[in-house]
Amino acid sequence: MEIVQILLVAASGIFSIRFLYKKFLAPKKDKDCGTDCGCH
Amino acid sequence: MSKTINVALIGNPNTGKTSVFNALTGLNQKVGNYPGITVEKKQGSCRLNQTTKAHIIDLPGTYSLNASSMDESVVIELLLNRNDKDYPDVAVVISDIENLKRNLLLFTQIKDLKIPTLLVINMSDRMVDKGISLNVNKLEQKLKTKIALTSTRENKGIEFLKTCLLDFRSLSKVGCLDITKIDEAYFGNLQKVFPDQSLYKLWLVISQDVNFAKIERKKVQDATEYKTQPISHLKRLQQKETIKRYQYINQSLKETYSVDQSKATDYRSKLDRILIHRLWGYIIFFLILLTIFQVIFGWSSIPMDFIDERFTKLSEYTKINLPPGLFTNLLAEGIISGLGGIVIFIPQIAFLFLFIAVLEETGYMSRVVFLMDRGLRKYGLSGKSVIPLISGTACAIPAVMATRNIENWKERLITILVTPFTTCSARLPVYLILISLVIPEGKFLGMGYQGLTLMGLYLLGFAMALLSAGILNKMLKIQSKTYFVIEMPNYKLPLLKNILITVFEKTKSFVVEAGRIILAISILLWLMASFGPGKEFNQAEEIIMSRSKVKSFTAEQLENEIASHKLEHSFIGILGKTIEPAIAPLGFDWKIGIALISSFAAREVFVGTLATIYSVGNDQEETIKNRMKAERKSDGSLLFDLPTGISLMLFYAFALQCMSTLAIVKKETNGWKWPMIQLLSMTLIAYLSALIVYQILV
Ligand SMILES: Nc1nc2c(ncn2[C@@H]2O[C@H](COP(=O)(O)OP(=O)(O)OP(=O)(O)O)[C@@H](O)[C@H]2O)c(=O)[nH]1
Numbered sequence: 001m002e003i004v005q006i007l008l009v010a011a012s013g014i015f016s017i018r019f020l021y022k023k024f025l026a027p028k029k030d031k032d033c034g035t036d037c038g039c040h
Numbered sequence: 041m042s043k044t045i046n047v048a049l050i051g052n053p054n055t056g057k058t059s060v061f062n063a064l065t066g067l068n069q070k071v072g073n074y075p076g077i078t079v080e081k082k083q084g085s086c087r088l089n090q091t092t093k094a095h096i097i098d099l100p101g102t103y104s105l106n107a108s109s110m111d112e113s114v115v116i117e118l119l120l121n122r123n124d125k126d127y128p129d130v131a132v133v134i135s136d137i138e139n140l141k142r143n144l145l146l147f148t149q150i151k152d153l154k155i156p157t158l159l160v161i162n163m164s165d166r167m168v169d170k171g172i173s174l175n176v177n178k179l180e181q182k183l184k185t186k187i188a189l190t191s192t193r194e195n196k197g198i199e200f201l202k203t204c205l206l207d208f209r210s211l212s213k214v215g216c217l218d219i220t221k222i223d224e225a226y227f228g229n230l231q232k233v234f235p236d237q238s239l240y241k242l243w244l245v246i247s248q249d250v251n252f253a254k255i256e257r258k259k260v261q262d263a264t265e266y267k268t269q270p271i272s273h274l275k276r277l278q279q280k281e282t283i284k285r286y287q288y289i290n291q292s293l294k295e296t297y298s299v300d301q302s303k304a305t306d307y308r309s310k311l312d313r314i315l316i317h318r319l320w321g322y323i324i325f326f327l328i329l330l331t332i333f334q335v336i337f338g339w340s341s342i343p344m345d346f347i348d349e350r351f352t353k354l355s356e357y358t359k360i361n362l363p364p365g366l367f368t369n370l371l372a373e374g375i376i377s378g379l380g381g382i383v384i385f386i387p388q389i390a391f392l393f394l395f396i397a398v399l400e401e402t403g404y405m406s407r408v409v410f411l412m413d414r415g416l417r418k419y420g421l422s423g424k425s426v427i428p429l430i431s432g433t434a435c436a437i438p439a440v441m442a443t444r445n446i447e448n449w450k451e452r453l454i455t456i457l458v459t460p461f462t463t464c465s466a467r468l469p470v471y472l473i474l475i476s477l478v479i480p481e482g483k484f485l486g487m488g489y490q491g492l493t494l495m496g497l498y499l500l501g502f503a504m505a506l507l508s509a510g511i512l513n514k515m516l517k518i519q520s521k522t523y524f525v526i527e528m529p530n531y532k533l534p535l536l537k538n539i540l541i542t543v544f545e546k547t548k549s550f551v552v553e554a555g556r557i558i559l560a561i562s563i564l565l566w567l568m569a570s571f572g573p574g575k576e577f578n579q580a581e582e583i584i585m586s587r588s589k590v591k592s593f594t595a596e597q598l599e600n601e602i603a604s605h606k607l608e609h610s611f612i613g614i615l616g617k618t619i620e621p622a623i624a625p626l627g628f629d630w631k632i633g634i635a636l637i638s639s640f641a642a643r644e645v646f647v648g649t650l651a652t653i654y655s656v657g658n659d660q661e662e663t664i665k666n667r668m669k670a671e672r673k674s675d676g677s678l679l680f681d682l683p684t685g686i687s688l689m690l691f692y693a694f695a696l697q698c699m700s701t702l703a704i705v706k707k708e709t710n711g712w713k714w715p716m717i718q719l720l721s722m723t724l725i726a727y728l729s730a731l732i733v734y735q736i737l738v
């Protein structure tokens with residue numbers, strides 16, 4: 001049980017870093033992004 | 041085999057192009073009752089029948105093909121470039137039944153480009169009210185086109201429009217105006233030099249300063265040599281052209297279009313007499329603002345407290361019912377607390393969007409723009425800058441993009457630079473929580489202090505934007521000011537359904553967008569707060585136990601003491617303590633410092649960050665508000681007292697805490713120079729004003 005929990009936590013951590021990197025740092029192709037808030 | 045035809049929607053601003061686009065494609069692009077909503081090419085598709093699909097392109101509004109601003113030139117670039125993959129097979133000119141005459145000018149120009157052109161006359165639902173009658177068949181003959189009479193409001197005519205599109209090959213390609221008639225010598229000569237070019241296209245190219253990067257450049261350059269006439273003569277030819285076009289239009293409308301003045305109820309000019317009055321106009325606007333902010337505070341605190349409690353319960357429930365362990369803690373302390381930091385603001389955000397939507401849809405927003413325009417010239421901004429400044433109350437990103445219809449580059453730059461001072465919806469959560477913590481609930485002349493403070497903050501944002509614009513205007517001298525005419529759209533009773541959909545969609549996308557960022561950030565924060573290097577963190581228990589003062593502590597106090605010692609020596613604690621000296625003079629502790637850093641990504645993360653930090657290692661479940669209320673400084677006094685609260689609000693009012701804004705400013709100004717200048721100066725202003733105010737108040 002313990003190990004499952006630890007794995008889940010590690011996975012969430014990785015997911016978060018990946019998400020934030022993609023959202024804010026990775027270069028983007030902004031096609032069809034339009035004037036939506038937060039799309040850039 | 042299915043085939044695709046390209047359809048471009050073209051028309052004057054505010055005629056309902058985007059509404060037709062949405063009706064055809066089922067998409068949900070932004071619509072609003074003032075000109076200049078769409079500033080970019082938008083695409084979508086629509087199935088016309090089993091075998092044919094239409095690729096629909098929504099374009100920014102343009103009054104004519106003689107463009108002067110960036111959003112308008114999008115249209116011309118598309119229409120003059122046959123090689124563009126979006127070059128339309130059929131151009132749909134969208135007009136508004138009430139302004140048909142003016143709208144047809146563009147129609148005749150497009151038709152002269154010899155593109156198959158279809159005329160849509162939109163807003164047919166208003167014909168009865170305005171006493172308008174129209175003989176569609178006869179007008180079709182006069183204009184040599186097919187006409188679709190539509191109302192996107194009542195969803196009428198859209199199916200007919202689709203059948204017309206299918207049949208686009210049968211549209212006549214005959215132009216409206218024989219351009220040589222304007223000046224036979226000049227145009228005859230031109231045609232002789234370029235026998236295989238369309239005369240009207242040549243004329244468009246010659247007579248205006250558009251940058252046609254994609255047209256065969258060589259020919260264009262050659263053509264300019266044949267500008268055998270002085271500019272003033274060419275200008276005169278242009279005027280003649282417009283007059284000729286209007287003659288043609290008047291001819292066509294004479295027997296087909298009529299307005300029965302007696303039926304037309306003219307509440308518009310009556311309303312305008314008050315709403316844009318030199319004195320009453322401002323008073324009414326002020327009263328509307330007052331109401332909005334009172335309502336945001338008065339009506340939404342109950343649902344807010346309710347949601348806050350539900351989230352606390354949820355977190356408690358998770359801890360009790362899931363198997364104990366690391367992930368359960370992450371869920372309860374990190375994720376649920378963090379998400380609570382945005383979800384509790386849903387009611388207020390929805391209210392804000394509701395007000396914005398109503399003001400936009402009724403047409404009142406344009407009156408506000410007009411009112412503001414009078415005062416703005418002193419600050420080097422024209423009326424066109426008002427639209428970005430006002431639409432910035434929702435979000436700075438579309439606002440920065442809306443500057444594209446400002447022709448003058450410096451004026452546009454100044455507007456881009458000062459727009460982020462406008463209080464956007466992401467600042468609202470920060471203000472709301474801080475106001476409810478530090479501003480008393482009392483009333484002044486029947487108006488709550490809290491609502492007044494909120495309004496004060498919005499006005500402060502505008503004031504700062506104006507002040508900086510004034511300063512920038514002095515620094516970057518603007519030679520020519522943009523010539524500004526706002527077209528006052530008619531007042532419209534907003535459709536409740538439309539408004540509710542807009543509010544729902546906007547609130548949803550705000551919460552989902554913010555929620556995802558907060559989710560990711562609170563996971564990382566929780567991780568960094570739950571682990572730490574070295575023995576201070578890992579042996580926190582022994583260290584605390586060995587202190588003599590803890591002898592008299594209850595078990596609960598002891599646990600809290602250990603938890604806070606651990607937090608201070610966790611990774612996040614170390615980071616926070618490092619920056620604390622820099623922000624202590626503003627009245628902030630290290631936890632607020634962490635929230636400042638994390639909310640650099642987006643301001644709306646602020647509350648979620650604090651909620652996560654406060655709940656790590658903490659077993660008593662409390663609502664976010666109560667947790668913040670209970671925070672104390674090292675000397676035992678309340679952390680969120682008046683001086684700290686005000687200082688923090690000022691910081692958020694002025695700081696550019698938004699990565700997405702930086703990204704869009706970089707894109708619009710083509711480089712990092714301006715966004716960096718903007719970031720540094722806004723942060724400096726924020727820091728200094730928070731510092732000064734805190735030092736005075738404390
Ligand atoms: N009464 C009525 N109003 C309509 C109709 N179609 C659109 N509108 C309203 O007209 C206004 C302008 O609509 P938009 O679709 O944003 O117009 P647009 O041509 O895309 O405007 P820009 O992008 O600014 O050039 C909005 O307030 C719509 O709700 C209609 O058929 N009837």
Ligand SMILES: [Mg+2]
Nearest residue numbers: 057058077078
């Ligand atoms: Mg539009």
